[in-house]
Amino acid sequence: MQVEDDNISAIHEYPSESQEYDPFFGIPVPDPVVIRGATSSSSIFGLNNRFQDDFPAPLTGRVAPEEFQETIGRINSVLKKSMPVNMKWFICGCLCCCCTLGCSLWPVICLSKRTRQNVEKAVEWENERLYKKLGLQWSLTRYRGGGSPSLTEYVLVIRFLPKVPIDRPD
Template identity: 45%
Template sequence: MADGDPDMIESADEDVDVVLQTTRPAPVVIKGIGNITMFGLTNRFDNDFPPSLIGKVAKEEFNATIDLVNNLIGRAVPRSARWLVAGCLCCCCTAGFSLSPVVYLNKKTQSRIRGVLEAENNRVYQKLGFSWWLEKQKCPASNLKEYVILIETLERLDIHRPD
């Protein structure tokens, strides 16, 4: 075997990836608990403090972030619901194009939530070793998908260990 054997390099990289994946804890999942869900996005996320974050994140910071997201969604969902009703009424006449404002508003709300989470990550959570993001996951009871907030622990570099 030669030193530059590409198969050996790939297998060594795969071994390192497996080790990194096993040392990282599972992300905390915050599900939507609202009573209205449009295109997988619920109108409210659960603000119960997860026990796995005790001692790592302040409960006040957690609640402030969830409240920011819930306020953003709370303003966007009623507007989207009105457009959905109007779009459904005109759907036959417009061949479905009247539903496009609802799809646009939903994507805009998702991008705003991602922006809020990114700002909170930069402000607080990356310093604490966490990263928040919005992700679409399959519902366990059906084939539908819903948006959840994932809180992942970032890998910390050991700067005291030599290269």
């Protein structure tokens, strides 16, 4: 799922308690797995510089822990390459903000958007390579933070795709 920055309706709440059902089989579809940013990492405009690499229990039996670690490693490497540059531009922009009337923060905003696009490309590549075959779909999604509705963060969401019935015609 692509998230547009200007569309405030694209901001979702954390997965709710309501249960979804598979339209063909009528069996419940498990709730999505949410992978948040590491707690000790820095964040610029809601995007952390690394995601947690702990293997979630709901993925047991669906994907190997090694494959999961490899995917998180690829995503974290994309973030590791770009976030230090973003942080330097952010500090420089904050120092020059008074003199430039806030225009010095535009490079950080552009770099942050490029970083999100690179992470989304890496996630899509992983989906096509492995996860759609396993009935999973990863996405980078913007969620509302804990207490305040104005605070948002980017998280990785793993959704379980419904099984395709092979006994029914198209």
